[in-house]
Amino acid sequence: MLNRRDFGLGLAALGISGGLPAIAQNVRVMRLANTAAVNDPQQCFVTAGQHPRLNFYKPNGVDPEYVNMSSMTQALQSLRAGHVEFGPAVPGILLPAMAKDPSLDLVSVYKWLPGNANTVVVKPTSPIKSVADLAGKRIGVRSQGDSGVVVLKAMLAELGLKDDKCEYIAIGDGAPAGAAIDADRVDAMVAFDTATARIELVGTPLRYVPLTPKFAQLGSGWLCVPRKLLKEDRKSLVALFQGIAKSTIFSNANLDAAIDLHWAVYPESKPKSRSLDEARKELNFILKDRKNSWMRRPADPDQRMGASSLAEWKANVDLAAESSRNPRLAEELGDPNRLFTNELIDDINAFDKQAVVGMAKSFKL
Missing domain, CATH: 3.40.190.10 (Periplasmic binding protein-like II)
Structure with missing residues (x-):
């Protein structure tokens, strides 16, 4: 069975992958470097919103696509080469890489995992x-x-x-x-x-x-983009991360439904050797802690989905300096404000969060 990624690769072989989605649907595909190497329902915080019943992305002109990666190093290389539009930012890996190579001009725009997972x-x-x-x-x-x-x-x-x-x-x-x-x-x-x-x-x-x-006390997951893309296509990035914010809130409020929506969008990820009920029970166990780490801590002073703070990025720099044994890391990186931005956050959060929660709690596929 062809999955969404296989289909895209097949079109690429025909030389038409770049034009078809934009012409037929006026949708920009935003490729995500997936360092988990497999697209399974633990990623429903992104994928649930792709289902037509929720439709959190396409009406705003974007659609995420997972591109499997074997490591963070491969993800950074793919971001640099423009093979993907966004990817995970692990400060302990990203910051020393940026200091070593200033041409790796990435900026973290959305904190997808505020809790430490x-x-x-x-x-x-x-x-x-x-x-x-x-x-x-x-x-x-x-x-x-x-x-x-x-x-x-x-x-x-x-x-x-x-x-x-x-x-x-x-x-x-x-x-x-x-x-x-x-x-x-x-x-x-x-x-x-x-x-x-x-x-x-x-x-x-x-x-x-x-x-x-x-x-x-630190968050454990950010998503970064090339700074050039942030300047050139702010509208698509706001649409992308607002869709992720909505999907995250929905998935936290109704994990079973989010898992089912993921399977509906990516049927190749359904279990082959056990029932969906058994698989759903397993996934609930796997995501029992993660689903809460998707959300802001109650004590967080900034409750906006995706927001970062200068204090935490300074702490990230300090920890990365210690772990990489480079006492000059902060100096080499320069102003820590350039490592992240909240400039998209207000627009990303311009939706009714309680309406999404209500939708999730009453949802049946």
């Missing part, structure tokens, strides 16, 4: 009680390009510790990762909450180690 997990019987205990240990990560490496570096640096004796071991996802933890091939794993929930789902018991205090 990073986790540190160990076997229940592990002697490890805190992040400080991870210095010099074997650390499991999804892949060598995964952000878990930078996350641990940042937290150890916050504690005044180094990771120079840590060994980072790629253990993958799900059952293989669980087997590596259970068989003591690694002492701990650092990964996003959805990845560690998948390990628990296959039957591997885990114990969660608290994040370090300073790091725990």
Whole structure:
């Protein structure tokens, strides 16, 4: 079965992919660098709004498209080359890359994950009680390009510790990762909450180690765009991120419906070996923490969807400087205001959020 991405690639081979959507639908396809490498319902905070019953994107002239990537490094290369229009911004990876290469002119425009969704997990019987205990240990990560490496570096640096004796071991996802933890091939794993929930789902018991205090207060997910695109097509970016904001609010209020909408838009992502009810139950478990991290914390002084603050980006720079062992990083980056912008945020939030919540709570596909 051809999926949406396969169809686009097929049109590209015919030399008509650039013109067809714009002419037929007057819609600009906005390609997203998807570092999860697979488009599944955990991305319903974006994809739910693509369904015609919600239609959060196309009436405003845009439509997101997932382009799978193997790592953050590949995503940055794709953003630089113009192969995608937007992608994830992991400060610990992005900021040192921008300092090293000033031509990598990206700006973070939308915070999609205000809560900190990073986790540190160990076997229940592990002697490890805190992040400080991870210095010099074997650390499991999804892949060598995964952000878990930078996350641990940042937290150890916050504690005044180094990771120079840590060994980072790629253990993958799900059952293989669980087997590596259970068989003591690694002492701990650092990964996003959805990845560690998948390990628990296959039957591997885990114990969660608290994040370090300073790091725990930071958001964990931004979306960035080339600065050139921000200048040239502000209207499309507002439409794109407003659609994401609406989809996020809808998905948080009615996760089951959002999962079903994702499957309807991307039928190739439906489970092949189990029922939809079983898969939906699993996804609810995987997203049990993530769905709340999509939303602003109640104590956040700025409740606008997607908004960032100068204080948190200064903190991101400090942590990135520590984790990359570059005390001159802030100087090399220059004014931290150039790393992010809230200039789209008021327009993105110019919709009735409670109406979206009401729609979600009464929605049936």
